Amino acid sequence: MDVVLILDHGHINGGQAKVAIESALGLAARGHRVDLLAAVGPVDPRLEAAGIGVTCLGQPDIATATSKLAFTAQMLWNAPAERALARLLAGRDPGRTLVHVHAWAKALSPAIFAAIRKAGLPALYTMHEFFLVCPNGGLYDFRRHAICRRTPLSAACIATNCDMRSYPRKAMRLARHLLLEQVARWPEGIRDVVTISALQEEVAGPLLPEGVRLHRIDNPIAVADAGPKPAGAAGPVTYVGRLSTEKGVLLFAEAARRAGIAPVFVGDGPEAATLRDRYPEAQLLGWRDAAGVREALRAASALVFPSIWYEGQPLTVYEALALGTPVVVSDACAGCEAVADGETGYWFPSDDADALAERLIRLRDPATAARLGAEAHRRYWTRPLTLAAHCDRLEEVYGLVLREAADPAAMRAGGPRLAPVA
Template sequence: MHVVLVADHAAINGGQAKVAIESALGLAARGIRVSLFAAVGPVDPRLEPAGIRVVCLEQDDVTTARSKLAFAAQAIWNGAARRALARELAACDPRDTLVHVHAFAKALSPSIGPAIRASGLPCLYTMHEFFLVCPTGGFYAYPEQRICHRTPMSAACIAAHCDARSYPRKVARMVRHAGLAHVARLPDLFAHVVTISDLQESVVRPLMPPGTVFHRVDNPIAVVQAPLREGAPGDFLFVGRISTEKGAPIFADAAKRAGVRAVFVGDGPQRADLAARHPEAVMLGWRDAAGVQALMRQARALVFPSVWYEGQPLTVYEALACGAPVIVSDACAGREAVIDGETGFWFRSGDPEALAAHLRRLTDDGLAARMGRAAHDRYWTAPLSLDAHLDRLEGVYETVMRGATARRRGLSPVDRPLATA
């Protein structure tokens, strides 16, 4: 099998790229031929020594673009990416090649669609976010600070100022989404879609064409199993972007009400304001992965108060793996990892008093320790390892390839015998 991975970035700059690149390395280590097609460099130095062909266009993303107008045009329709991807796929053997798209919205644009369709190669898409169905990618209205339930591209959606920055940027994103839906026809192209949480699938299924096949593949979590730390539990911990949609102000307010110390790891637009309004809170800034996990192993609990859907918040799983119970908003996908009352608590989204009630409960050292042990034990019975991710991913690839082979031979995929081990 030859897998062509398509992503905006050729190096890890966030969760999407991390999953794409780590899976590329894992697949190559299993003897699968892998190529990576990306718009933005630099290239992760591990890829080419692992035998992975890398095509990187060395284009800009929004963080590096010198001309915002030129980048807006690229984000709406990246003609150079379409032509380069078409050339790359034209050289692939349709009998053994599959195209797996991880990301397009940060640089590649929907223009990849015509290139993939023209190649005739089987393809699938991992929905790390919601750009395939929502023009702003998050089903979140930033000025209203709440989940958006408007139908994408409806009159209500078009009129709504929901973008994090400005309505003109929303207009540009709607133009891109019109090209995505009606020119590139990406929802029709991706008959197979990988989702990373049950909530995500429930949100997108009604918006995708009938017959779309959904596959659940959890993202891998990079945590080393270690014994639980002895001693009294530490502080309540927040890890991530310190912003409104992540619920950071709700945590700070709830901690003050409960009389506990809030510890924030990360940075973001709300950091300075929260530090000024809550001098009792501790702002640690960013930490590397090892530093974050060390803090999680000492924490009384991770607090994950996100007020939007999320995809599959890896921070929640990392905390459970480290033996920290999790207090999570009931509106986000993170709730799927937490057994309410056993490995943590759910609280009513957006309600600081409901969160404060659980913070007070977990000031009981014995309860916090019991929940931490339960979280640790339950996670490690079925860890979200890279191997588990790759096993599931290879199964999906085989399903997609089997269907493509059957169509080439004029058979229904159900008429094809299943591969045997």
């Protein structure tokens, strides 16, 4: 096949880019022609080394933009990205070409969907977040620190300042969403959406346009099997990720204090200073590279994933399980789909510090942590989320989308909205 991948960043700066770039490498290794369009550099050197064609526009994102006014225009409609994608897609065979969008909201803008629609090539979108259905991308009210249940673009949505920074930025995102729907007209170019959890299908599925078909494809997890942990191994309870309110880091710190446990945080973010001031017993290790994260997860007696907003398919939860580390996870996020409550870790009611503390107290017993960790390792490796399994499923879904594009009547005839998982 001829695959064109689209994402904001040409290097790994988070889960979206990691999945896109690893899948590009996996598909290229199987002999598919792969091209990649990104707005922001630098470019991962493995891509060109693997024979993948890379178009990087060298544009800024919100963190690197020197002119906020110019970047606002880019976020609303990135005309250079539209033109570059149009050139990249021109002349391709619709019988074997598949356009796959992984990320657009940090730099590329709705303009790429206009280029896809005009090209008329089969296309699909992986819903790593919720920007297709929600202006702020999270179905979350950052002001009230709560999941948002308002209908996107309803009067209540428009009137609510849910943005983490300001209402003018919310207004910009509302305008961008209108451009996505009314000008780019994304559903005319993309009729297939990849989901990565049942939670996404439950909360976002009803908000998608009629006729959009959903396909489940698990993210690949790049962890080698290190075997079960040695008997008697113990370690701290650990959090890995961005230190922000919606991730539940303050909740974890408070619960750990109530449980009489000193928590460890791997990562950085806006709540780092608050954690240091309010919880001096907490150990903040800062960011770690991939090897450092795996080392921290392997050394932990448990990973705590206390997110109070929706999460698509948190990679660290699966990485911890693969390394034989049990997971304590909020029941509000998709991470709980990976954890068997009481068998490979624990669920706790979202935003409930006392309930989380009670689970942490259970894990103070080394035998309990060892039992949960051993079962976590055993279950994960009975069906690991490898890159090979991810590419197998990609090829299956790509083939389905290409066949239906060749025979549109087949889809109009009434296939299931949620495509079955092989």
